[in-house]
Amino acid sequence: MExxxxxxxxxxxxxxxxxxxxxxxxxxxxxEPDAFNLLVRRWERQIYGLTLRLLxxxxxxxxxTQETFLSAYRNLSKFRGEAKFxxxxxxxxxxxxxxxLRSRSKFTISLDEQREVSGFEPxxxxxxxxxxxxxxxxxxxxxxxLQGLPFEMRQVIIMKEYEGLKFSEIADVLGIPISxxxxxxxxxxxxxxxxxxxxxxxx
Amino acid sequence: xxxxxxxxxxxxxxxxxxxxxTSEERLRVETHLADCVACKQxxxxxxxxxGMLQQWQLDDVPVLRVVTGNRGGRSLLAVxxxxxxxxxxxxxxxxxxxxxxxVLAVLGTDVSVGRDGVSxxxxxxxxxxxxxxxxxxxxxxxASPERTSIEQMRSDVKMLVNQLIxxxxxxxxxxxxxxxxxxxxxxxxxxxxxxxxxxxxxxxxRARLKTIEQDIDRREGLDLTxxxxxxxxxxxxxxxxxxxx
Numbered sequence: 148m149e150x151x152x153x154x155x156x157x158x159x160x161x162x163x164x165x166x167x168x169x170x171x172x173x174x175x176x177x178x179e180p181d182a183f184n185l186l187v188r189r190w191e192r193q194i195y196g197l198t199l200r201l202l203x204x205x206x207x208x209x210x211x212t213q214e215t216f217l218s219a220y221r222n223l224s225k226f227r228g229e230a231k232f233x234x235x236x237x238x239x240x241x242x243x244x245x246x247x248l249r250s251r252s253k254f255t256i257s258l259d260e261q262r263e264v265s266g267f268e269p270x271x272x273x274x275x276x277x278x279x280x281x282x283x284x285x286x287x288x289x290x291x292x293l294q295g296l297p298f299e300m301r302q303v304i305i306m307k308e309y310e311g312l313k314f315s316e317i318a319d320v321l322g323i324p325i326s327x328x329x330x331x332x333x334x335x336x337x338x339x340x341x342x343x344x345x346x347x348x349x350x
Numbered sequence: 351x352x353x354x355x356x357x358x359x360x361x362x363x364x365x366x367x368x369x370x371x372t373s374e375e376r377l378r379v380e381t382h383l384a385d386c387v388a389c390k391q392x393x394x395x396x397x398x399x400x401g402m403l404q405q406w407q408l409d410d411v412p413v414l415r416v417v418t419g420n421r422g423g424r425s426l427l428a429v430x431x432x433x434x435x436x437x438x439x440x441x442x443x444x445x446x447x448x449x450x451x452x453v454l455a456v457l458g459t460d461v462s463v464g465r466d467g468v469s470x471x472x473x474x475x476x477x478x479x480x481x482x483x484x485x486x487x488x489x490x491x492x493a494s495p496e497r498t499s500i501e502q503m504r505s506d507v508k509m510l511v512n513q514l515i516x517x518x519x520x521x522x523x524x525x526x527x528x529x530x531x532x533x534x535x536x537x538x539x540x541x542x543x544x545x546x547x548x549x550x551x552x553x554x555x556r557a558r559l560k561t562i563e564q565d566i567d568r569r570e571g572l573d574l575t576x577x578x579x580x581x582x583x584x585x586x587x588x589x590x591x592x593x594x595x
Binding site: 191192195196199200209212282285286288289290293304307308309313314326329330332333336337339340343346 | 360361363364365368370392395396399400402403404405406408411412
């Protein structure tokens, strides 16, 4: 078997980067543990994005991302080839985020989060959406609005909007029917519409 | 605000919004939207929400690397050795059983627990039965090779297992004995060291007491000598020094 040469920071070959996820897994399990870093490189952005948007806290998201890949590495032999690696690792990440959210004390919810949940928010002035300041403002509102959603809706919206998964793929990750995914998506968007309603210029 | 979607169009609406609608769904939604203002407004609102969601983009992504294998660290053997040195005996016994099972697994052997206790089924035997006996039994087994080789293999495996278990037990006993002996010697050395320390301390104390006693005696003696004997050396010195002052 051809070895993956120098898998340090930039040591991947072009041919290695073209390997499929299952080929990388095969190599990892076949005695080249460093090959797993190809999968990390391929999926870290998505997993970090997912965990950050689900948890809303950067440090926690970094921890969750790391835990996701470690868990995937440790359980790689349990991965079944018929499922997509992406679905599998998304599922691990979602479980880790869910555990983290559950372990959070209800007393640690920030004032911002509480205000968002209760629906009170000062009206924002968004005359010029093009500027970066206002973009940041919108982002802040979006973050808070998403954090206020129940986990089951939030995860569907994040996987759809930011990860670009198809409804069938989300259903696969969560192990629920496609119709349920669509219903959750619809309810989540309706909630967001209410929560972001104060941004009149934008919504 | 229509959040319930009384028209019961939420599923096709979602498919339409995310461009996943089939041609029939698309037609159905478009026909409906032409008549239903509420659903049309809802769809437009969702599009605006989507636009806002897309404002949240990530700038930086932390660089992750999963450290695999033992690169730059201790070898697996070293870690295993350390683990064994701090593992209690019961865990070692468990480990020995696990090791025996691992060996059997490598041999292609199933271990099952049934009514008759633990039983072993060697895959090698099954493979042997299917035909290609030459790889395992060798070309010399020509007369009724299958049964002979099966019996042979079975007894070999049994012997191997028994030997492994016996070896591990003996090894554990020896290890325990060695540990006990070393523990005893350690205790003894600690004990003797403590005794020696105590003895030294006692001697020191005695010496100090003696010095104090002598000091007291001398002082008493000095005073008496001072008074009674004028020719004693120290009082003489003292008187001299006094005279010097």
